[in-house]
Amino acid sequence: ENYKNYDFGLHSWNGEKVMVEFSSPNTNKPLHLGHLRNIFLGYSYAKILEACGYDVIKANLVNDRGIHICRSMVAWLNYGEGKTPEFEGIKGDHFVGKYYVKFNEVYKRQIADLVAGGMTEAEAEKEAPLQKEAVEMLRKWENNDKEAVALWKKMNDWVFAGFDKSYDRMRVSFDKIYRESETYLLGKKLVDEGLEKGLFYKKENGSVWTDLSEDGLDEKLLLRADGTSVYMTQDLGTAQLKYDDYKIDQSIYVIGDEQNYHMKVLKLILQKLGKSYADGIYHLSYGMVELPHGKMKSREGTVVDADDMMSDMVNTAEKHTEELGKVRDFSEEELKTLYETLGLGAMKFYLLRVDPKKRMVFNPEESIDFHGFTAPFIQYTHARIQSIFRKENIQPQEFKVEISASKQIFHDYEKQVVLQLELFPQALLEACDERNPSVVAGYCYELAKTFNTFYNNLSVSNAESEEKKELRLQLCLITAKVIKKGMGLLGIRVPDRM
């Protein structure tokens, strides 16, 4: 009965505004597997919040300033020979990333040389000529040096263009982009504010600190001796800016668990500063993605690149689909869309099906398995349902959802499907409260499984009676809708044929 005009768990606005920040890349190298978990998690959780009645702003805080980008800049100046991404024919983020790698190669050698010359490791790290160039570049940038800023802008634009291509392919978008280059000055203001209030203090060399030892934490640096900002400075400013811009009730940060401490400190400092929005800060912390052989290390070249990963998954979907040969009549365009839907769907689901808090092992071979607890399994269920509608000449959009439960004697298989469908709103709320999209992933899987059992045991088209047929068609329809809705909350599309 509940399914008449049922809106599948959607709630109207509950009056709360939430910002979800995710992705948050550095502009010195391309996105990798870890970012993928972050992005899919953030995007999915934003959708879940929306479905539960929140007004959601999806934000991306790009770390576009600092020594890391200066390193890429110096390397490009020294070794780039004026080349551009267009010239090389590669994405801008990969292009700039190449120079970051180059920097590290040379830097490492210079350190080794200096250490061989009698310097300590720490000294060598500071004295290496290339590092000195980078530091000088940062200083110039902070002093608004025309050339430095122009180069910085040029290289960042390359990277942004590259990122945009990746986001497009992932089918994620943002409502607001913050750049740390635009927020760090505000952060410095907040530091001044804290100094005036006596919450922070200056050390002899001029660096600014706050002492959080009473709260069980350590002393924390807020401003370097030379007056330049650190990570925390920028985050203070960004937090303020987010609130000024949107007057949000909650501010959710999707950030890896290696920053648990940092986020704790950030919130505490803002609370001490008496900021009303501080209490609304929540760190949606997620565990690192590891590979079967250990964790990803850029130094050892074991980082899995996000773009490569996506291509691999889509290629696998293509291969698999061709082997099965069920969509030979598809146009090129349709095939391309299908492969993206299946490949990226499988990848998103693989990353979202586990509790975000926990570290996870990414097994490339298992991730491309399209059986069992996977997106293609669920997508397949959806496609088969659509197949029934095609056969019955029914337009799902026009088919009315009207279950007259009272008159029916439900078969056990039918009952199980109904019971499972009833759980959807509950799963949605749980995912929202627990801040855990994997609840939705698990739900979709259970629903698909329950439906498949029903499907394999009872015929829809050749049902015992017209009434039964009607009922089962309705079960099919609602199942398809809930699957589509649920998977949509994970950012995964479901095809009508595959």
Add this chain to the structure above:
RNA sequence: GGCUCCGUGGCUCAACUGAAUAGAGCACUUGACUACGGAUCAAGAGGUUCCAGGUUUGAAUCCUGGCGGAGUCACCA
């Protein structure tokens, strides 16, 4: 070293926050298309929940102590 988190069949994950026979998937074994799509379904085998104590009518879950692993404690971000 201090603080935080984690340890569940060969592998990847669950377990409504203390409940009854610890659930799924992969891999393995066996079955099912003259039935709406076999990317499916049905069945089987596989566990001392890291170890040792403790609390409890009852512990994977809570406490203590080990062992093993991760993160963090930067004038990096």
